[in-house]
Amino acid sequence: MNYQTPRGTYDILPEEIAAWHEMEEKIHTIAKKYHYQEMRTPYFESTGVFARENDSSDMVNKEMYSFMSGEESYTLRPEGTAGIIRAFDQHKLYGQELPAKLYYMGAMFRHERPQKGRQRQFTQFGVENIGAKQPEVDAECIALGIDIVKALGIQSVKVCLNTLGDDASRSAYKEALRAYFEPHLDCLCGDCHRRIKQNPLRILDCKVDHEQPIMADAPKLHDYLNEESKAYFQKVCDALDALKIPYEIDERLVRGLDYYTHTVFEVISTREDSGAQATIFGGGRYDHLVDYFGGPDLSGIGFAIGLERLLQLSKDDGYVYQESGNCDVYVIGLGEVGSASLAIANELRDAGFTVEANYLPRSLKSQFKSADRVKAKYIVIIGEDELKQGTINVKNTETKEQVTIPMDALVGYIKG
């Protein structure tokens, strides 16, 4: 039978894996610099962890991979935050020092129509800072993401920033939006008819009705922010200024998940060819997730980066990743010397080198070609004659210099 990867999934082949390792390592390093610690949660959770009450997001309502196991419904995680907060509460991590600074890296699953920069199984790195509702934390969080983007050579980015305000501000604004749009229902698309009931904020984000004249005069969120919310947002902006991180305030930015409060942000690629993968990372503050899962009344903030997009955009911007599969030393064997080749290879491996040894009955010529392919720096040649004499030939592939030395001097010679 011929099987292939399910729609929206993909294989990472050996030739690409070095780039992934390099990117992942850089991310781990930066997360550590900000003193975040990795946490790993299951790839599936009880469906209720993601499908919370009154959630109107597309992700929860039509993009989840859910399945029954016995009486319980489970769902492949479509995002990272919910699982982290569930675990934070389950293990009562709020009993330890706050804020908790956690990060995760791994696969997420959403049933969407795939296209460039959008898969059904994709990889996210994300951070969650829980228990410190301070504007500096919001700015630091964005700075961490920017560091990652910069470390991978991505230049053309833009930070979009907005605030949704606190509960009081937001519910006042939602009522104002409903009151404004109700008389104009016939001007809005079908999705927006649903949104006006569930989450009128999303109407502003609608691409279909974007051009409608009524949008221009819609109530402005920022007119409904109370002093406290305004002051908080101003301090976030000040903190970003202090970090010299440029940003644009986008009042229409509301994000796709319903749990956000106060600060929300999105970092997008400004490359024209980025298409559907324009958003590199996005996130925001959430005031009620920790208590939703049974913990205390703590606020958190976090973001998630799509690693497939990050990798692609970094390549597009000219970042060069290490090649996969190259060797330091290639051991060529001539005649019946297989076990001697193996012993030599392992001696070199013990000394820390990456070594390939040929055991195939191939011609000398083809073994040299093979050594070229793995870009070996040294080629070691052992034949039956050398075996008898206890010597070995070593060729430097850059200088083309070849020497014959005693076998026990090999490691020392290659170490230089």
Place this chain on the structure above:
RNA sequence: GCGGUUGUGGUGAAGUUGGUUAACACACUGGAUUGUGGCUCCAGCAUUCGUGGGUUCGAGUCCCAUCAAUCGCCCCA
């Protein structure tokens, strides 16, 4: 979930109004040189054109379905 485009070997691809042996290039394998590579030359490498049906004397070429890729919408990372 909706709409457009595409689908020939490991890769890039030719394939004429359907006509019967599926170009060419690169890569790969072997040889020329049975112990020294990256050049050259020679040879080999798709019983088959994403898959399944249909039309036809005859289909890679036409029709339908299906799967996949890709782009746009929606949404998001």
